[in-house]
Amino acid sequence: MNEGTRVDMAGDDVCKTVCVHKEAVDAVKQCMVGDNTLRELAELFKVLSDHTRIRILHALLHAELCVCDLVDVLDMNQSAVSHQLRVLRTAKVVKYRKEGRNVYYSLDDDHIFSLLRDGMDHVME
Amino acid sequence: MNEGTRVDMAGDDVCKTVCVHKEAVDAVKQCMVGDNTLRELAELFKVLSDHTRIRILHALLHAELCVCDLVDVLDMNQSAVSHQLRVLRTAKVVKYRKEGRNVYYSLDDDHIFSLLRDGMDHVME
DNA sequence: TGAATGTATGAATAGGTGTTCATATGAATG
DNA sequence: CATTCATATGAACACCTATTCATACATTCA
Known part of the structure; x- marks a missing residue:
């Protein structure tokens, strides 16, 4: 799918800030433990x-x-x-x-x- | 009367609670690091x-x-x-x-x- | 039992803190 | 230069929290 620094699937980029490093962000999201734990x-x-x-x-x-x-x-x-x-x-x-x-x-x-x-x-x- | 568990020197026991274990308390006070650090x-x-x-x-x-x-x-x-x-x-x-x-x-x-x-x-x- | 003593707790209050909104800064780009 | 975009920041407001005061609870002792 799309590579690079784009996010346009979730529709939650309400603000204009769209410089995301997708791979890194996705990796981090994977590793995130449950919110209750945090x-x-x-x-x-x-x-x-x-x-x-x-x-x-x-x-x-x-x-x-x-x-x-x-x-x-x-x-x-x-x-x-x-x-x-x-x-x-x-x-x-x-x-x-x-x-x-x-x-x-x-x-x-x-x-x-x-x-x-x-x-x-x-x-x- | 009571022995060992007295505090009457510093004059700062304004309240009546005076059951202090003097030795333990003094030892702890010795070990306390500086208040700024804490x-x-x-x-x-x-x-x-x-x-x-x-x-x-x-x-x-x-x-x-x-x-x-x-x-x-x-x-x-x-x-x-x-x-x-x-x-x-x-x-x-x-x-x-x-x-x-x-x-x-x-x-x-x-x-x-x-x-x-x-x-x-x-x-x- | 009642008095004394060690500890806990509810209410009130003053001070602190996180988010939002609006805006500023500063670097890249055309 | 003007614009765009990523980030920072100040002010305002709502919420939380630590201390104090007063008082309740619980255990010991006379």
């Missing part, structure tokens, strides 16, 4: 994209801590910390364990370690 | 936390593409794509190369690969 991925990064939550995770990198420990480490409102812990919990980025009236938090799995480390590498280079 | 880390993740930007990066994972290629792949406004490319550029997550009137984008370095892969691993588990 949505979840963005969601995961969103969970890691807050200063407070990053500080929580960085603290948990070194030890399991209860909420009031975190309140002390971060020097923040208990409410604010709890709210952010909820976000981390919901995203399964941390796990928790109740003991008496305390709740102890820790990182959920090793992927989180890797993510934080890779992120650090990029930031510090 | 801020940059959160900033990096924030750049990765948008659906459109993740789709762009996932596309660039497979090939260098120009803006209008991305417009086609994502089926989006050229303006929206350009805006997001700017965010990625500014964060040094992608690099670009001008050739004629086209601008070709690609991932900046391997850390980005690692981040995306680790993120995928976590999402797909």
Whole structure:
């Protein structure tokens, strides 16, 4: 069929920009994973994209801590910390364990370690 | 009365929550990297936390593409794509190369690969 | 049981962010 | 030079999010 840089089949080139490298674009479209997966991925990064939550995770990198420990480490409102812990919990980025009236938090799995480390590498280079 | 779990030196425990595990908390505080670094880390993740930007990066994972290629792949406004490319550029997550009137984008370095892969691993588990 | 304490949560609010629209820039082409 | 086309950018608006305040829940202890 047509070769080169033309797109005229789908009728969705509403705008005039038509410089597409068809082969490359088609190849990329093939490789694209499901949109839901990419949505979840963005969601995961969103969970890691807050200063407070990053500080929580960085603290948990070194030890399991209860909420009031975190309140002390971060020097923040208990409410604010709890709210952010909820976000981390919901995203399964941390796990928790109740003991008496305390709740102890820790990182959920090793992927989180890797993510934080890779992120650090990029930031510090 | 209570031993070991006291904090009364710094005077900043304005709220009544005082169940802190002092040793653990102090150890964690020792290990904490500079706040600016953590801020940059959160900033990096924030750049990765948008659906459109993740789709762009996932596309660039497979090939260098120009803006209008991305417009086609994502089926989006050229303006929206350009805006997001700017965010990625500014964060040094992608690099670009001008050739004629086209601008070709690609991932900046391997850390980005690692981040995306680790993120995928976590999402797909 | 009631008081004290650790944690969670709903509502409100201020600040941030992504998309769209309109327009600018800048390189190629005739 | 004027035009065309690829890309960038500023402003506006709607949506989302993090913190605070107040309060609820749950567990321990007297």
